[in-house]
Amino acid sequence: MILTPKILARLVAIVLLGVILQLSFFSQVAVFHTSPDLLPALVICLGLLGGTMTGAVTGFAVGFLLDCLLIEPLGGGSLVLLAVGYLAGLFRERFEIHSPLVPPLLCMGLTVLAELGFGALELMLGSDATVSSLVVRDVLLQGVYAFVLGWPLYLGLRRLLRPALVEERVVRRPKGPTVLGA
């Protein structure tokens, strides 16, 4: 990703808007008793578009802002989201995104991973409460929501950040065949 001040401003706006939208909308709606978590998908899409560094840095920033606004211990959200952002970026740098299903599938898989990461972090910090089996349902549903949100999110972000994207192929109309003697 080619970072210019304009693109940086867009990235900051995307992160702020994403976090505000998550806290004010997605976290407060329930579909099948589970709230969608947009933020891992956002970080994953940014990682897929910009690579490891963009994924990791935006993941850290999103997690940091989230922890600040929720008045949670700082660093936990950053650690988990920078990991998924980095992994998404790594995928982009190692593999070709040759199918439109790749971003939503990655969003689904890595969102599940992020939720498990939050759980692992919780265990690491010491939790002696029992864990309901409904957690599994919630985590899987969040993966499904990430799959559904992943593709439009990826397309929207790609459109917003297009001037900065490397390897974004320019679509040209194919030339018509030259007819000799015409």
Add this chain to the structure above:
Amino acid sequence: MYRKQVRRRRAVLALLIVGSFVLLTVTYGQGSNGLQRGVSTIFSPVQSVADRALKPARDLVNWFDQTFDARGRNNRLHDELEVARRQAVGADAALAENAQLHKLLQLDRGGAIPSGYDPVTGRVIARSPTVWFSDVTIDVGSGDGVGVEDPVVNGDGLVGTVTAVTGGSAQVTLIADHSSAVSAKVVPLGVQGVIRPNVGDPGDLVLDFIDSAKHVHKGQSVVTAGWRGQGIESRFPPNIPIGEVVKASIEEQEAQQQVHVRPFADLRDLDLVQVLTGGSRG
């Protein structure tokens, strides 16, 4: 050139990871810090505006969910249940306590709360997106008199407790959070225990450490114990409704000394809450 770039990337990544761990180590268990207070002060108005602006859209999505779940047509039953619950709990508690309970159950309609407490009404403006943390942010803070450890209720019963405050907002840790523990008693038996969460299922709490000699039955109400003695007292006033016993097998009570409780308050769908500030129970 390429190697230099790779080295730089690795350095940034290492810096971010180390930074995360340092932040986690420094801020864990501290409540709010200056940075969070600053960010929260800046974003609180934005969040409030976004919260109000997005309310119709939220309501629409939630309406679809409720319709799908056939919850929309249960409003009448819910009202009847509320009346029945009020009667059941009121009949079991002492007269003075009953008056307080009655007022607590009418909080939304401008009723009173236990004496010595000054209620501050707030609106939920954010909630944790992950399934592991059960806390919400409300739009009232220390500027409104809210302090750490103040109990939080809504019209149905106990919701949680304030765990961090900034000038204009506060973090409320719900009773379904892994870190929550509330001393409670079953009425009318008086069996005491500790309400603990079942992480990931806000509709199921566990009343733990109960006296296995007295058997608790399904349908009995659970309220805060509000104990006091030897210079210390529970942070919750007594007799705030918490929930209803929904599963109380004899085997589980005798073997694990616990029963399952469904909270009266819908912890997944909180909007207006009241923080009981002050805390002098006189």
